[in-house]
Amino acid sequence: MIQDPEQWNRDREELDAWKDVSITDLVVHIMKRYHRETRFGMAELEGYAEEAALLEGHRFPLFLQIRDEVDLFCTEMRGHLKMEEVTLFPAILAKEQGREVQVEAELMDPLELLEDEHTAAAGLLKRIWHLTQGFKAPEGAPQIQKELYKACQTLAESLVRHVYLENDILFKKIG
Ligand SMILES: [Fe+2]
Ligand SMILES: [Fe+2]
Structure with missing residues (x-):
């Protein structure tokens, strides 16, 4: 899904700057930018x-198949965002801010589970x-197909960055 590996290398370097930021700021950034982008996308x-x-x-029955796959993806992804927002992120923030963390002992399991969900997504x-x-519409494709494929591409690009920030930066900081 990564269209241009060199661009991705540059993106990754830029994302790696989040390694030096506080856990709270990183969680806030993930929420404000990526959970929002994913929901809009x-x-x-x-x-x-x-x-x-x-x-x-x-x-073109292909569009019926795509619609079904998009439905499935969005259902799974909404559940995943919710799980992070109601379970993982509040626990991380509470811990960072020295508040009582009820779910701390269970944090490790959700991390693995969430990584599995990233792989599934x-x-x-x-x-x-x-x-x-x-995500490449053929020559002369109907306008709606072009828009649909562009929306897939935009969402995929955001998701690659989002998952990198979580798996490779956030989870490593707290793991
Ligand atoms: Fe997330
Ligand atoms: Fe996630």
Whole structure:
């Protein structure tokens, strides 16, 4: 899903600056930028996927398949965001701020679980990536297909950065 490995190397260097930032600031950044981007991105993607299925699905069953995969991805991802927001992030913030942490002993398990969920989410997105030939609309594709694939690409780029910040920076800081 990474279109340009050199660009990703540059992005990773930029993201690595978050290694030197406090855990609280990193969590706030993940929430404010990436959870928000994911929610907006999913809303946009679902809209395009439904529209493509409705308008072109009778001619191109591919759009029905994409719509179903998008539904599945978004359902799983919403559950994942919620789990981080109600379980993991509050526990991390409480610990950082020296407040009582009820779930501290259980923190390690959720971390592994959340990493598994990241892998699962990437797997679901990869299925959409295959169905859409790498999010690349063919020459002369209907406008809705172009918009749909662009929305997939935008969401995937945000997700790659988001998961990197969590798996490789946040979880390592607290693990
Ligand atoms: Fe997250
Ligand atoms: Fe996550």
